[in-house]
Amino acid sequence: MPANTMSKAERDQSHARVFDLSQHTLRELNQALHKLTPGSNETAWEVLNPKGSHSVAVGVDQPVSIDVRGSVGYYCAGMNDGAAITVHGSAGPGVGENMMSGSIVIKGDASQYAGATGRGGLLVIEGNASSRCGISMKGIDIVVHGNIGHMSAFMAQSGNLVVLGDAGDALGDSIYEARLFVRGKVESLGADCIAKEMRPEHLELVQGLLDRAGVTGVKASEFKRYGSARKLYNFNIDNADAY
């Protein structure tokens, strides 16, 4: 295809720096990514043969795009700060842990504690996420096309979790101010997590996140909102007998 008929993304892809993990070590990959400086021309990366490796593309702090061709193990894209990382496969535990900014897209499923403690950016899981998705999230936005497992959004502090499918047991246990939006069934709500009214600003928020996550054919009005009843925030003297 002649270069002038390519989209920007395709042009980037054609010049992508390819890193084959069957030929190079994981450390070489991550060190090369960490050496990137602002304004670098190496804005597109492709990682081949991850084969379940741990810690693929962790700690990237430049706005580059990284396509990982295959499934990854623990902690992929952790601490991401500005990169657009796509995993063309499934991810093991702790994907996108403590993300600061940027985006991560998982084309398959994600294992437990996806997006844990994330402070910013957008994590999209196109399959299902298992237990503890968004645990202790602190500002990250997470969109899951499928279902999420039990204890998701445990102690979630801020940010938004949008789930197109169902949620498992104890959703939002001990939640602070994160907003949870679930389209399907919720197995059970955790302590101090309650259903709340979808106001116009929430519809707008969910629609914006669906758009950013590339979700089509789903309306924001199909979601229910869950959040904190704010009853665990302060010690209640009436509960003194329980201690």
Added chain:
Amino acid sequence: MCGIVGLFLKDKALEPKLGAMLSEMLVSLSDRGPDSAGIAIYGAATGNEAKITVQSPKPDRDFRGLDAELAKAIGAPVSVAVKSTHAVIRTTPDKVDTAREALQTLRPDIRIMGAGEAVEIYKEVGLPEAVVDRFDVRSMTGTHGIGHTRMATESAVTTMGAHPFSTGADQCLVHNGSLSNHNNMRRELIRDGMKFETENDTEVAAAYLSNRMAHGKNLGEALEGTLSDLDGFFTFVVGTKNGFGVVRDPIACKPAVMAETDQYVAFGSEYRALTKLPGIDNARVWEPEPATVYFWEH
């Protein structure tokens, strides 16, 4: 941590490769547990032969002349195939209990790893690679098998503390996690006639399953029972003569991933363990649900 693997073949054409496939899976998880490793392989049961896998700290002394002495003691034909510190004793199925008793007198230092018509169990201290090489596991054929690489948390790093644990004929179990009510459960099981070799928590889980199956439960029902009767963290993979099962505790913090194709069902603590299996790119890959029993039987 610990790493566990399991492989249940549906396609007979893969049976000659079972040992090689399972070894590859286990070695890939070496960094989840460097203390000891073990593997249980199930061959096809013929119905007219039983196998007892034994281990000795002094194999040269204990295995020499054992076949003739044991045959004389139990009055039945016996063969002994030595593999490093282990040996597989073959005799007729009706003589297994007699042989176990005779071994205690003839060779008091011998430990029994497991017995049955199909299973052989090999486990030792060391890395998976060393253990697999020592017992030539890669050349073994079979229908299904399970393996474990251990990072010890609650009992000593010894051969007997390595997994798999076997507490009933053709039954064995590997475990990632730790149990908190194992002392109480061990006492209850001892009262019901179960015997224990170690102080290890996983042996209690194995004995629990054997005990429930001895009381008439099938593998699925016995696994279901672990969810209410065992307290702690666990992902179990279990083998029986013709089956293979998986269960995770309700909290499910110990990792697990499974893959299924027309040729096999595979289990690994991590996806890494599955990447070299044939057709894995098109396999159905999923994370087993918490508090849910999965089992397959031939």
